[in-house]
Amino acid sequence: MAALKDLRYERKPGGIPMQPIIDVQHLFKKFQDTTAVDGVSFTVAPGEFFGLLGPNGAGKTTTIRMLYGFSPPTRGIIRIFGMDIARDWRKIKARIGVCQQDNTLDPDLTVEQNLVVFASYFSIPSREAANRAGELLEFFALSNRRNAKVADLSGGMIRRLILARSLVNRPDLLILDEPTTGLDPQSRHQVWDRLERLKASGLSIVLTTHYMEEASRLCDRLVIVDSGKILVDGSPEALIATHAGRHVIEIGGPDQALRDYLKAQQVPHDDLGPRVILYSPEGQDLSAAIRDDFCHEKCTFRNGTLEDVFLRLTGRELRE
Amino acid sequence: MELRVISWRFFKVWRRNLVTFQKIWKVSFITPLLEPLLFVAAFGLGFAGIVGNVRYGGAELSYTAFIAPALIATAVMNNAFFETTYASFVRMYYQKTFDGMLATPLSIEEIIIAEIVWSATKAAAAAAIMLGVLGAFGYVQFPAGVLAIPLAFFGGIAFGAVGLFFTGIIPTIEMFNLPIFLFVTPMFLFSGTFFPVSNLPLWAKPLALAFPLHHLVELCRLVCLGRHETVPLLSVLYLAVFGFLFTVLALVFMRRRLIK
Numbered sequence: 001m002a003a004l005k006d007l008r009y010e011r012k013p014g015g016i017p018m019q020p021i022i023d024v025q026h027l028f029k030k031f032q033d034t035t036a037v038d039g040v041s042f043t044v045a046p047g048e049f050f051g052l053l054g055p056n057g058a059g060k061t062t063t064i065r066m067l068y069g070f071s072p073p074t075r076g077i078i079r080i081f082g083m084d085i086a087r088d089w090r091k092i093k094a095r096i097g098v099c100q101q102d103n104t105l106d107p108d109l110t111v112e113q114n115l116v117v118f119a120s121y122f123s124i125p126s127r128e129a130a131n132r133a134g135e136l137l138e139f140f141a142l143s144n145r146r147n148a149k150v151a152d153l154s155g156g157m158i159r160r161l162i163l164a165r166s167l168v169n170r171p172d173l174l175i176l177d178e179p180t181t182g183l184d185p186q187s188r189h190q191v192w193d194r195l196e197r198l199k200a201s202g203l204s205i206v207l208t209t210h211y212m213e214e215a216s217r218l219c220d221r222l223v224i225v226d227s228g229k230i231l232v233d234g235s236p237e238a239l240i241a242t243h244a245g246r247h248v249i250e251i252g253g254p255d256q257a258l259r260d261y262l263k264a265q266q267v268p269h270d271d272l273g274p275r276v277i278l279y280s281p282e283g284q285d286l287s288a289a290i291r292d293d294f295c296h297e298k299c300t301f302r303n304g305t306l307e308d309v310f311l312r313l314t315g316r317e318l319r320e
Numbered sequence: 321m322e323l324r325v326i327s328w329r330f331f332k333v334w335r336r337n338l339v340t341f342q343k344i345w346k347v348s349f350i351t352p353l354l355e356p357l358l359f360v361a362a363f364g365l366g367f368a369g370i371v372g373n374v375r376y377g378g379a380e381l382s383y384t385a386f387i388a389p390a391l392i393a394t395a396v397m398n399n400a401f402f403e404t405t406y407a408s409f410v411r412m413y414y415q416k417t418f419d420g421m422l423a424t425p426l427s428i429e430e431i432i433i434a435e436i437v438w439s440a441t442k443a444a445a446a447a448a449i450m451l452g453v454l455g456a457f458g459y460v461q462f463p464a465g466v467l468a469i470p471l472a473f474f475g476g477i478a479f480g481a482v483g484l485f486f487t488g489i490i491p492t493i494e495m496f497n498l499p500i501f502l503f504v505t506p507m508f509l510f511s512g513t514f515f516p517v518s519n520l521p522l523w524a525k526p527l528a529l530a531f532p533l534h535h536l537v538e539l540c541r542l543v544c545l546g547r548h549e550t551v552p553l554l555s556v557l558y559l560a561v562f563g564f565l566f567t568v569l570a571l572v573f574m575r576r577r578l579i580k
Contacts, residue, residue, distance in 0.1 A: 031580070070422050071580055093425045104420030108340045117339055120332045121424035169424075 019082050021046050021173055021204045022067065027076035029062050029228075036062040038228030040076075044206060049199050051215045051222030052208045055314050059228040060208040061101060064177050067206065068098045081172065094122060097171035099162050101178045105150045111161055112137065112146045115168050122169040129168070136164040140194060156187030163191065167198075174198065176207045180214060192217060212306040226314045236306050243312055244304030245279040249290055253297035261294065270312065279304065279312075325427040333426065333434030334441070341442070352399075352446035356391050356453045360384055376516050377547035388459035389540035390513040392450050392468055393475065396443040397533050400476040401504060403439035404483030404570075405496050411435075412487065418578060432574050435484055436567060440476030447472030460544045467543040475536040478559050481566035482532075488573030507533040518549060532562045 022044040029037040037059045044050040052060050065071045066078060069089040078085040080092045105114050112133050119129035137143045140160040145153065153161065159179060166174060179195075180188045188211075195218055199205060209215055215222055216236045223233045232239055240246075245268070251258065254276040262269050262278060267286060269278035280286050287301055341348070364384040374386040411417040418431050448469050454460050460468075486499045510520070510527070511534035520528060528534050535555035542548040 068423055070419075090425045090427075093423070096423075098423035100416075100419060100423065102416050102419065104416040104423075106336070106340065106417060106420075107415060108343055113339065117336050118420070118424070120335060121329075121421060121426050123329070123332075123425075166423075 018046055020044055020079075021048070021081060022050075022206065023077075023079040023082075024063075024067070025077045025079075027063065027066065027078065028074045029059070029066060029071070030074045035228055037066070037073075040225065040228070040230055042223055042230065042233065044204060046204055047199075047202050049195075049205045049207065049218055049220045051219035052206065052225065053210075053212070053215055053222055053310060054208075054225035056210075058225045058314075060225060061177055062228075063225070064175060064206070064208055068096055068175055069093055094169065095171055096173045096175060097166035097169060099166040099174070099176045099179050101181070103158055103162065105158065105161060105165070107150045110147050110149060111142060111153070114150060114161060115165055118165050119168045124169065132168055132170070133164075136167055140164045141190070154187075156183050156190070159183060159187065159191060160194075163194065172204065174203055174205045176205065178208055178210065180209070180211065188214075212310055216306045224310060224313055231313050232309075239309050240304045240306060244308035245281050246304055247280040247287065248302050248304045248308055249278050249280070249287065250300040250302070251276045251278070251290065251294060251297075252299070254294070255296065258294040270316075272316070277308075279308065325429040326433060327427075327430065329426055330430040330434040330437065333421065333431050334438050337434070337438040338441075348442075349445075349449060352395055352449040353453060355395065356388070356450045359387065359391050360454070360457060360459075363387055374516060376518075377541070377549050379547055381545070381547070385459050385545065386516075387514060388454045388457075389468075389544040390511075390537045391454070392447050392472065392544070393511075393533060393537040393540045394508055394513060395446050395450055396472045396475045396536060397479045397504065397507065399443040399446045400439040400479035401483040403442050404435055404480045405487055405490075405499070406493065408435050408439075408484060408487050409490070409493050409496070412578070413493070422578070428575050428578055429571055432484060432571055433567075436477060436480040436570065439480030439483065440473045443476030443479070444469050444473040454544075461546060464546065465544045468540055471536070471539055471543060474556075474563075475532070475539075475559055478532050478536075478563035478566065481563050481570050484570035485566050485573060488570055488577050507531045510534075512537050512549075516549065532559055535559050 020043040022042075024043070025041050027037055027040045028035065040059070040063060052063060054060050062071070066073050067080070067085070069085050069092065072086070081095060083092055085092055106117065109117060115133035115136060116126065116129045119132060120126070124132070134143075137146055140163060142157060142160055142164065145157060150158065150161070163179065176195075180191050183191065192214065195205065199218070207215070207218060219236060221233070221235050222239070224231045224239075232243065234242070252275055254271075258276065259271070262276070265286075267278050268281065269276055278286070278290075291299065368383040371383045373380045374383055376386055418428070421431055422428060451460055451465060451468050455462060455465060482503075486496065490496060490499075510524070511517075511531045512528065513533070517525060517528045517534060529550075535550065535558050538548050538550045538555050539552060539559075542552055
């Protein structure tokens with residue numbers, strides 16, 4: 001755990017830890033008969049790209065909504081920029097950008113008006129707002145649709161516009177709730193590219209997503225939550241090394257001999273019936289032995305991924 | 321509820337509604353422009369012959385002159401009430417406009433106040449247009465009649481607030497039919513709009529007195545014709561209390577609905 005702590009706090013020269021951008025302590029959220037968030041604690045350091053992963057209904061969006069002051073916690077403390085969200089919500093909200101899961105754009109307004117009107121909620125003067133809108137539309141490749149109605153935009157363009165809108169107040173913290181859900185691969189890669197550029201500029205970002213590829217690519221550090229609790233916390237690489245291993249072998253049509261072998265060798269594996277997935281621990285490459293003795297039908301030799309980690313920790317049953 | 325949650329920032333939300341409205345204003349102003357013409361034509365040409373004159377506030381009024389100020393009052397009710405019911409519900413539920421706003425330094429209370437003030441603004445704009453049309457026919461005394469515009473704003477707050485209260489509690493948009501059938505339609509018919517409340521049987525009079533529209537109709541007749549049957553100050557007071565009460569209720573129930 002000591003190593004993890006060091007990851008969390010970038011140190012200024014002089015060795016004083018920088019104050020975290022987000023500091024969440026013992027957060028609970030109860031609805032009538034369910035506990036959506038059940039004692040969650042985490043911190044996010046300045047400049048960090050932090051991921052919040054979990055299956056549907058795990059409490060990701062509920063947590064995010066409490067972070068940006070939309071819904072009040074049942075219990076627990078949320079400090080952002082060192083301020084308490086319950087008390088200084090207005091000051092905090094002025095400095096964060098939020099990209100919500102739903103499309104909350106104004107369908108009656110044009111692309112540019114959406115940015116300018118939204119900027120007015122932050123008390124940004126209209127001339128300045130128009131300048132920023134121009135820059136953001138350029139950055140998100142929407143300049144040529146400046147006067148289009150939102151209703152005429154494609155799904156990818158709508159997402160980019162919501163992202164652009166969340167940056168109109170030049171936030172110090174960007175909160176993204178499933179920013180690429182429902183996008184085609186081209187649009188998704190375009191969004192990733194922009195997010196990487198924002199991260200390079202030093203922006204702190206919190207992301208929730210279902211896409212493990214997205215989390216692996218973008219996040220410096222992430223937590224996996226399920227049933228309102230944090231299961232693990234670490235960098236994507238560290239989590240893969242710990243919970244999936246570098247080498248993964250999928251074996252189709254496994255026989256009893258294989259099952260006995262795995263038991264005898266105590267190899268971590270998931271038995272799905274017609275398919276067995278085995279995770280070779282570090283320094284124990286089983287590829288050769290498996291290839292020679294047990295590959296009767298189809299074997300896939302691949303690297304461990306965040307998806308393996310996710311499925312191992314949260315199970316394979318359907319949610320909802 | 322703390323008072324610091326309500327600041328001048330509500331004006332930004334009001335501005336947003338104005339910017340959106342500018343896209344459709346030409347269509348929305350056709351109603352207040354043509355509606356009084358239709359009513360004046362129907363009642364002035366068709367109905368007045370049967371009804372003759374109406375005794376109201378100690379004077380003989382032609383039937384058309386009698387209903388003209390009431391048309392302004394009902395337009396105020398309709399504009400404000402329909403804005404904070406159907407239009408606000410669409411913004412809240414379908415367009416998720418309020419969710420987006422709640423990720424900014426705006427408070428839920430500012431959004432709610434802005435919706436009510438905006439509905440009153442629309443009501444005042446409609447009243448101004450109708451005033452021009454009815455004034456051209458000589459149904460409005462000027463300059464006192466101009467007071468109908470601030471009066472429309474004042475009354476608009478009351479109807480906008482009660483509309484938003486319904487938006488805070490109604491499960492689906494189709495169910496607005498219920499408050500319209502039980503609240504708006506009876507008011508439209510029995511608020512001294514088409515016949516003086518003094519013609520109602522004794523037991524029905526207190527009912528009419530409870531209708532905010534009745535008080536707005538009375539005040540409209542006062543500024544347009546200089547005639548009234550109720551005590552004007554009490555009517556102002558009633559509308560103020562009604563507006564304040566339902567603004568508080570709208571704040572409570574809209575917050576309960578939106579903040580989970």
